[in-house]
Amino acid sequence: MKCPNCGTIETRVIDSRIAEDGDTVRRRRECPECQVRFTTYERAEERRSLRVIKKDGRREVFVRDKILRGIIKSCEKLPIAYDQIEEIAAKVEKQLRDEVDGDVPVALIGQKIMDELKKVNKVAYVRFASVYREFTDIDSFQKEISYLLMDKGNS
Numbered sequence: 001m002k003c004p005n006c007g008t009i010e011t012r013v014i015d016s017r018i019a020e021d022g023d024t025v026r027r028r029r030e031c032p033e034c035q036v037r038f039t040t041y042e043r044a045e046e047r048r049s050l051r052v053i054k055k056d057g058r059r060e061v062f063v064r065d066k067i068l069r070g071i072i073k074s075c076e077k078l079p080i081a082y083d084q085i086e087e088i089a090a091k092v093e094k095q096l097r098d099e100v101d102g103d104v105p106v107a108l109i110g111q112k113i114m115d116e117l118k119k120v121n122k123v124a125y126v127r128f129a130s131v132y133r134e135f136t137d138i139d140s141f142q143k144e145i146s147y148l149l150m151d152k153g154n155s
Contacts, residue, residue: 003031
């Protein structure tokens, strides 16, 4: 594995653990040249490919990193560990692969991400929902927060 800091090709594995989802191996690595430590995640490559049906009808190959980037953005400056974000992305991908064969609507992906974020952090959920649902005014935010508050009273 190449060091992200100095580019040295040979790095050393310090620790390996199976992530909570059971499908991912988390490895802590150290570069022998610059002593920087970093984490990598290893997963088996899926044989079945998913394609995403975009809002405008276009289709593109499912890319897990897009989910990860969206979740990271919604969790920015919140007390949410990267491991937790990684688990959400892995869980959503697994759900999609288990439930859908072939083409998956982007709406389903967004809903599954929002369902998971709602369990972890309400602010991250509202941030993600505001981009995903394309909130255009303060009323949209107020409506979503009202739903959250009503849901909190029922749980």
